[in-house]
Amino acid sequence: MGGQPLYLAPRLGERLSSLLDSPGLLHTLVDALGSPLNVVVPDQLSANLEQFRSVYGRHHLSGQVLFAHKANRSSALLRRLAATGAGVDVASLGELQHALGAGFTPDRITATGPKNPEFLWLAARTSVTVAVDGRAELEQLAALVRAHALPRTRVLLRLSGFESSGVRTLSRRSRFGTPVQERKELLTAVERHADAVELTGVAYHLDTTSLTEKATALEGCLRVLEECRGRGMRPSVVDIGGGFGADYLADGEQWERYTTALTDAVLGTRPPLTWGGHGYGLRNEAGTIRGSLGLYPAHRPVAGPRYLDELLTQPAASFGGRPLAALLLEHLYDLHVEPGRALLDQCGLTLARVLEVREPEGPGGELLVRLAAKADDVGLEEHGVLMDPVVVPRNRNRNLDRARAAMDPAAAHEDPAGARQALDGDFAAPAAEPVAVHLFGTLCLETDLITRRTVFLPVRPAPGDLLAFANTAGYCMDFHATHAQRQPVARKVAAWQEGGGWRWCLDDQYWPTTSLGAAGYDMGGVQ
Ligand SMILES: *Cc1c(COP(=O)(O)O)cnc(C)c1O
Numbered sequence: 001m002g003g004q005p006l007y008l009a010p011r012l013g014e015r016l017s018s019l020l021d022s023p024g025l026l027h028t029l030v031d032a033l034g035s036p037l038n039v040v041v042p043d044q045l046s047a048n049l050e051q052f053r054s055v056y057g058r059h060h061l062s063g064q065v066l067f068a069h070k071a072n073r074s075s076a077l078l079r080r081l082a083a084t085g086a087g088v089d090v091a092s093l094g095e096l097q098h099a100l101g102a103g104f105t106p107d108r109i110t111a112t113g114p115k116n117p118e119f120l121w122l123a124a125r126t127s128v129t130v131a132v133d134g135r136a137e138l139e140q141l142a143a144l145v146r147a148h149a150l151p152r153t154r155v156l157l158r159l160s161g162f163e164s165s166g167v168r169t170l171s172r173r174s175r176f177g178t179p180v181q182e183r184k185e186l187l188t189a190v191e192r193h194a195d196a197v198e199l200t201g202v203a204y205h206l207d208t209t210s211l212t213e214k215a216t217a218l219e220g221c222l223r224v225l226e227e228c229r230g231r232g233m234r235p236s237v238v239d240i241g242g243g244f245g246a247d248y249l250a251d252g253e254q255w256e257r258y259t260t261a262l263t264d265a266v267l268g269t270r271p272p273l274t275w276g277g278h279g280y281g282l283r284n285e286a287g288t289i290r291g292s293l294g295l296y297p298a299h300r301p302v303a304g305p306r307y308l309d310e311l312l313t314q315p316a317a318s319f320g321g322r323p324l325a326a327l328l329l330e331h332l333y334d335l336h337v338e339p340g341r342a343l344l345d346q347c348g349l350t351l352a353r354v355l356e357v358r359e360p361e362g363p364g365g366e367l368l369v370r371l372a373a374k375a376d377d378v379g380l381e382e383h384g385v386l387m388d389p390v391v392v393p394r395n396r397n398r399n400l401d402r403a404r405a406a407m408d409p410a411a412a413h414e415d416p417a418g419a420r421q422a423l424d425g426d427f428a429a430p431a432a433e434p435v436a437v438h439l440f441g442t443l444c445l446e447t448d449l450i451t452r453r454t455v456f457l458p459v460r461p462a463p464g465d466l467l468a469f470a471n472t473a474g475y476c477m478d479f480h481a482t483h484a485q486r487q488p489v490a491r492k493v494a495a496w497q498e499g500g501g502w503r504w505c506l507d508d509q510y511w512p513t514t515s516l517g518a519a520g521y522d523m524g525g526v527q
């Protein structure tokens with residue numbers, strides 16, 4: 001392997017670390033349920049919710065934290081959340097049915113995104129709040145409510161195209177929502193349909209990491225709410241969507257070092273770092289770097305709840321520079337947030353079995369590692385998240401167990417030589433020699449690369465080992481999973497800690513009573 005390994009080690013919280021320290025369990029699961037396999041950790045989701053709630057507490061704000069369901073299909077995660085005070089943001093008929101079935105009452109559900117008539121009907125029928133995308137959808141909803149004699153539906157107006165009052169910087173263009181400049185016609189329509197819809201507030205969702213863009217949008221929403229009040233309406237909710245982000249990497253310096261090296265590789269001043277010289281958006285034009293790095297900022301110390309906290313302390317220029325949180329509090333507005341990725345931080349991992357390890361084609365080349373998974377099963381690359389998998393060796397435990405058993409003086413057939421051999425063997429302490437590898441999937445496609453990046457691993461993987469991709473629960477688990485080549489999509493299990501160890505069940509079998517384990521039944525007197 002030429003040069004220093006360029007690691008991008010995943011950030012691992014207590015739960016994921018503990019799971020990865022349980023190779024026996026992980027191998028048993030993949031042996032039984034196949035590769036790839038997704039593991040979700042419902043208790044982490046409720047812990048993350050608490051972190052968001054504590055930001056509300058710090059700013060004395062009220063309102064709902066709604067989980068953006070689209071980020072993961074898991075039933076276990078949704079049901080765990082139903083047992084908390086959180087809400088859910090659903091973006092399809094199927095997600096709405098799933099949320100209702102998981103135990104969310106309609107007052108804890110908001111329907112967003114593009115909607116077909118069935119989705120709108122069920123939302124209105126069950127009195128779910130509808131985040132209305134524009135005039136046409138509002139008219140359609142009002143007509144549906146009247147035609148089917150449905151209850152008056154609570155609506156939020158999704159807005160976009162906010163401008164800051166100083167320099168005219170427009171917020172990111174969005175395909176969704178009504179441009180804020182066209183709000184007057186929308187408000188008139190709300191008044192005209194007052195028999196069918198009730199305006200409870202305004203909303204936005206911006207897919208950006210920029211704090212100033214989001215602060216501009218939130219400030220714009222506050223101005224629209226004032227305008228509504230001026231017209232005699234009484235909306236009280238500002239729903240600021242999601243996009244709080246997650247911090248994927250353990251070490252910011254590794255990220256800096258990697259991105260610098262990637263730039264050098266594109267310039268040709270160091271050997272390539274990717275399959276086929278892919279540049280992740282960068283290109284070399286006569287010795288100059290062009291383009292922009294199309295990657296998720298994987299090292300993001302201010303993400304999730306901390307990002308929300310920062311946003312709330314931003315000053316609002318058109319309100320005398322006062323912080324956004326103070327303005328929300330003063331007007332007793334409810335702040336709603338819809339985190340997807342951020343609520344799922346550290347909530348799961350994806351396991352894939354190593355099928356084959358092929359020697360490099362030339363000296364100093366990379367090993368070719370084929371996994372029992374397709375690129376679509378591990379969505380990290382698709383989402384531009386560069387992060388190393390963790391090698392979970394298959395045989396380490398077995399050999400250590402053999403060694404321990406042999407060294408145990410109480411053991412019937414004591415065999416210290418065998419024990420030493422087991423400890424010294426290839427598996428007992430995998431040769432700590434870093435390797436550079438390319439990770440391939442199982443499809444007959446040249447493009448089925450788990451990642452286009454050369455991955456550096458601290459140990460050489462062997463067939464039968466698992467690679468664990470950490471922190472995949474947000475978008476990188478099932479969003480893109482397909483049945484290509486009639487290959488099965490990954491199964492999903494839910495895992496939780498109980499009595500000092502890990503327990504698990506199939507995702508679909510998990511209910512909040514499950515994690516009480518036997519105690520759940522003991523209450524009924526059943527042993
Ligand atoms: C996708 C989406 C979210 C969640 O975004 P994250 O980046 O995962 O936090 C929230 N609200 C709406 C309307 C969305 O479309």
